[in-house]
Amino acid sequence: MIKILTLNNISLIGLEKLPRKDYEIAAEMSNPDAILVRSAKMHDIEINDNLKAVGRAGAGVNNIPLDKMSDKGVVVFNAPGANANAVKELVISSMLLASRNICQAWNYVNSLPLDNLKTAIEEGKKNYTGSELPGKTLGIVGLGSIGVQIANAAYALGMDVIGFDPNITIKSAWKLSAGVEQVLSVDELFLRSDFVSFHIPLLEGTKNLLNKERIALLPKDATILNFARDGIVDEEALMIVLDSGKVKYYVTDFPIDDKKNHDRVIALPHLGASTVEAEDNCAIMVINQVRDYLENGNILNSVNFPEASMPRAGKERLAITHKNIPNMVGQISTTIADSGANIVDMLNKSKGDIAYTLVDLEHEISPSVFNNLKQVKDILTVRGL
Ligand SMILES: NC(=O)c1ccc[n+]([C@@H]2O[C@H](COP(=O)([O-])OP(=O)(O)OC[C@H]3O[C@@H](n4cnc5c(N)ncnc54)[C@H](O)[C@@H]3O)[C@@H](O)[C@H]2O)c1
Numbered sequence: 001m002i003k004i005l006t007l008n009n010i011s012l013i014g015l016e017k018l019p020r021k022d023y024e025i026a027a028e029m030s031n032p033d034a035i036l037v038r039s040a041k042m043h044d045i046e047i048n049d050n051l052k053a054v055g056r057a058g059a060g061v062n063n064i065p066l067d068k069m070s071d072k073g074v075v076v077f078n079a080p081g082a083n084a085n086a087v088k089e090l091v092i093s094s095m096l097l098a099s100r101n102i103c104q105a106w107n108y109v110n111s112l113p114l115d116n117l118k119t120a121i122e123e124g125k126k127n128y129t130g131s132e133l134p135g136k137t138l139g140i141v142g143l144g145s146i147g148v149q150i151a152n153a154a155y156a157l158g159m160d161v162i163g164f165d166p167n168i169t170i171k172s173a174w175k176l177s178a179g180v181e182q183v184l185s186v187d188e189l190f191l192r193s194d195f196v197s198f199h200i201p202l203l204e205g206t207k208n209l210l211n212k213e214r215i216a217l218l219p220k221d222a223t224i225l226n227f228a229r230d231g232i233v234d235e236e237a238l239m240i241v242l243d244s245g246k247v248k249y250y251v252t253d254f255p256i257d258d259k260k261n262h263d264r265v266i267a268l269p270h271l272g273a274s275t276v277e278a279e280d281n282c283a284i285m286v287i288n289q290v291r292d293y294l295e296n297g298n299i300l301n302s303v304n305f306p307e308a309s310m311p312r313a314g315k316e317r318l319a320i321t322h323k324n325i326p327n328m329v330g331q332i333s334t335t336i337a338d339s340g341a342n343i344v345d346m347l348n349k350s351k352g353d354i355a356y357t358l359v360d361l362e363h364e365i366s367p368s369v370f371n372n373l374k375q376v377k378d379i380l381t382v383r384g385l
């Protein structure tokens with residue numbers, strides 16, 4: 001049985017992709033072969049020697065200790081784009097919530113006594129006059145799966161859209177509406193945007209990307225939307241301009257402390273990817289990838305390992321994780337040849353310090369091949385499939 005540990009609720013439609021005759025799935029178990037996770041923090045968990053893969057049913061992987069996983073030859077997968085539409089819809093709704101003062105107006109109506117309600121409503125509405133989106137400028141930091149979808153939707157609503165992403169992929173650039181303008185610095189984006197929306201991963205280099213100096217660049221009445229991660233916006237600095245009225249609203253999917261109660265903060269409980277459709281899409285995508293890795297050794301959409309796929313040939317396959325240093329392929333093929341086995345097909349790929357080799361053999365693998373390969377310095381894991 002292949003053992004799968006789930007650290008969060010994972011959509012059942014996704015879990016159905018794992019046949020129960022071969023897979024045992026539980027929220028608590030020892031020595032799993034793979035872990036499925038959403039936002040549960042994995043930094044302090046012990047990585048057992050049997051662990052081969054982690055499947056993040058979502059986009060962000062800042063809850064997973066990637067370096068530790070790589071050192072142990074554990075492949076971490078995510079589900080790029082599978083929840084992008086869900087986030088897009090929530091960001092567009094949030095711009096409308098902010099521009100029409102909907103949360104504050106709703107609170108006002110909820111607070112009214114029932115006697116004389118109609119008069120109070122008509123009296124009070126002047127305090128919630130809003131503005132419309134067409135003609136306003138939306139600045140998007142990060143034009144990946146989510147940023148591109150938001151850019152195109154906002155442009156279609158009549159907004160002027162500008163975007164900053166120094167490492168935009170060709171795939172994203174192809175999808176981006178021609179009307180979206182590229183800006184060459186994040187500072188220029190802050191200077192020009194009525195709405196700023198972040199769609200970047202939380203990394204060392206993106207911490208406090210919106211800091212005190214950059215907040216000063218924002219035009220009056222700007223709205224900041226953070227559906228990326230807490231830590232990307234310096235909230236202490238932002239509170240000062242929210243208090244002074246310079247910035248109109250801060251909409252965040254990641255409330256961290258009592259700042260959530262500020263009049264000009266619209267705080268949501270990390271709802272971006274919480275739709276039935278996104279939960280299904282993410283689970284199906286990542287489980288298919290994890291299963292193909294466990295059963296065939298193929299790697300698609302890993303954040304720490306290279307892409308590596310090869311149609312099966314021969315009798316048995318070796319899947320080998322190792323360091324990306326000279327002569328690893330030489331040592332692997334010599335070790336196999338020395339044991340008398342014949343290679344039918346072979347693939348070697350690398351990403352940063354990590355490399356991965358698939359070898360299809362004509363005949364079944366003898367235990368000595370495993371043992372000899374495991375002795376090779378800088379090989380991390382060896383599996384026979
Ligand atoms: N609120 C939610 O529920 C929710 C849902 C999904 C994703 N997210 C967050 O959104 C992030 C983005 O998701 P995605 O699916 O679009 O990822 P993605 O990898 O498709 O896109 C991220 C983009 O950010 C760009 N980027 C990285 N650093 C940058 C920088 N300093 N300046 C400008 N651009 C930069 C990259 O080049 C890439 O194009 C995730 O990492 C996650 O933290 C949140």
Ligand SMILES: O=C(O)[C@H](O)COP(=O)(O)O
Pocket residue numbers: 038039040057058059060061083270272273274
């Ligand atoms: O990075 C992501 O995909 C989102 O933050 C969603 O997280 P969740 O799967 O815990 O909702």
